[in-house]
Amino acid sequence: MSGFFENGTRNERDFILNTMKGLMTLVNTDYTYEAVNEPYCRAHNRQEHEIVGKTVSSIWGWKAFEKTIRPCLDRCFAGTEVRDEAWIELPALGRRYCEIIYSPYSPNGNSITHAAVLTYDITERKQAEEALKESEERYRIAIEHSNDGVATVKGKHFLYVNQKFSDIFGYKGPAELMGKPIMSVLHPDEKDRITSYTLRRQRKVYAPRRYEMKGVKKNGTIIHVEVSATSITYGNILVSLAYVRDITERTRLEEELTEYRTHLENLVEARTLELESVNELLRQDVMQRKQVEESLRRSEAKYRNIFENAVEGIFQTTPEGRFISANPSLARMLGYDTPEELVNSVTDIPRQIYADPRIRNTLLDLLHKDGVVRNFEFQGCRKDGQVLWGAVTVQTVSSSKGEITRYEGTVEDITERKTAQENLFIKSRNLEEMNTALKVLLKKREEDKNELEEAILRNIKELVLPCVEKLKNDQSISNRVLVQILEENLLNITSPFLHKMVTNYANFTPTEIRILGLIKDGITTKEIAKLLGMSVRTVDSHRYNIRKKLNLRGKNLNLRSHLLSLT
Known part of the structure; x- marks a missing residue:
């Protein structure tokens, strides 16, 4: 310890060393410890005398000394303050991250004789920095990806x-x-x-x-x-x-959804008066709404109600032949308990729904040609195999690129109507057969009637008129008048003209028929009145009615000339 803190006491030196927060040592140029503080001794689980006087390599090991410590000490002995950070293993503290400061020391102010080595445990700070760095890296990666x-x-x-x-x-x-x-x-x-x-x-x-x-x-x-x-x-x-x-794709999907709702509205409006009435109410209701979101919500709810409760079947299918959606009415029509069962069970519409799969191809040909097909009749198959008749109205729905994305339409069960039509056809055929038979009977009746009339006329000519001819030889004046009247009446009965008038103009009275015959024979109105015992005015009235029944009123035609033209 020679030369160290030469102006102070040992107690002062120890106080200074031991009150430092770091681990303090003094190493000479022989790499030997000359002084250590208590924190350094505790970190190494040693007493001061077990370290002071020992070489650095004996405490840290030759490998660590040569690789890390000695280069720093040599630079320090050369006059450079050296700062280093490293993970080191301390017997009492374990693996710690430390900041190590090598400071040159020259007690006499001339040559450097020692290195004052101060070691600070900055493990917590290092861990915090690494945690921050790791957090920043995670954030950077998260942002980048x-x-x-x-x-x-x-x-x-x-x-x-x-x-x-x-x-x-x-x-x-x-x-x-x-x-x-x-x-x-x-x-x-x-x-x-x-x-x-x-x-x-x-x-x-x-x-x-x-x-x-x-x-x-x-x-x-x-x-x-x-x-x-x-x-x-x-x-x-x-x-x-x-x-x-x-959100470009989402915006496109929202536009397609709006387009779908428009198609659905048009489809529903086209069906029945009941649905048209509901749609009219919906249209008026939508016009009264001020908020677009509320309008959309109510409209969607009402359309869903129509979709779920419509009498007719409503569907959406893919061009490949699968159901996208179906309403309960269509599910019941085809014998399925729910629309979900129908959508999941039917994977090949041409073979599972159509009695003849080729009919769907015919329907699609018409659909692709015109874009819409109305009331296309077909035979279909229920889930239980029963055959039904349906009338489908369907249209295509295309994307913004013009590609067909789905088909939408309605189906009406017309099985009862078809059965009724078939029954009506059978009844009509039976009535036609009965009508033919009736015509035959009427023709036979007409022939019998003509034969009877001819027989009566023949009997009058052969049996009655000869007797009248004999009575004419009687010279009694009264008898001659009666015979004349009798002869005229019999001739009138047998006259082909009067027979034709009776046949073709059945609305003439017997008196009018007698007057018709006399007018045709050129008898004047006065003579007819005298002959029939009636007034001239009465005869004129009969003549008026005759012209009316012959549709001659207002026409400049002579009645006798017209009657002769009918002979």
């Missing part, structure tokens, strides 16, 4: 972006965007709004934390993104931190 784009913005320019942010906007890597203005990825419609949000946020003025906007990729493609933004301190500077998620 995040499914969301991340960007920090200073002023109006990008300070940092991750790879995902570059991918979203179509850039190869972050380097292409860092330092560029944020307007390079903003749609023209959004530049003022988003720039305002960013600057307000950096001034700690309120700005929305979550919003949607339109962006522009490097190639000019317009995309939709959702932004979550806040402000953070970065190097004593307030910057904007934004998380960006590409």
